[in-house]
Amino acid sequence: MAIASLFFVLAIFIGLISSVFWLWMLIDALTSKNLAGNDKIIWVIVILFLHFVGALIYFFAGRKGR
Numbered sequence: 001m002a003i004a005s006l007f008f009v010l011a012i013f014i015g016l017i018s019s020v021f022w023l024w025m026l027i028d029a030l031t032s033k034n035l036a037g038n039d040k041i042i043w044v045i046v047i048l049f050l051h052f053v054g055a056l057i058y059f060f061a062g063r064k065g066r
Helices: 002-031 037-062
Strands: none
Touching: 002 037
């Protein structure tokens, strides 16, 4: 039973961290001055619909110049 509790706490922690990262990348895409109008809209849509995976893609491919 202690292992199940530990797994639950770990899952909550990972979910919280990934949600904070997602929100950070979404705000970064919305406030970026390096992205033009259509690029900004596309990145926001990618981040919104792909959640953590979209945020990771934006972090490695879309944050050029930051």
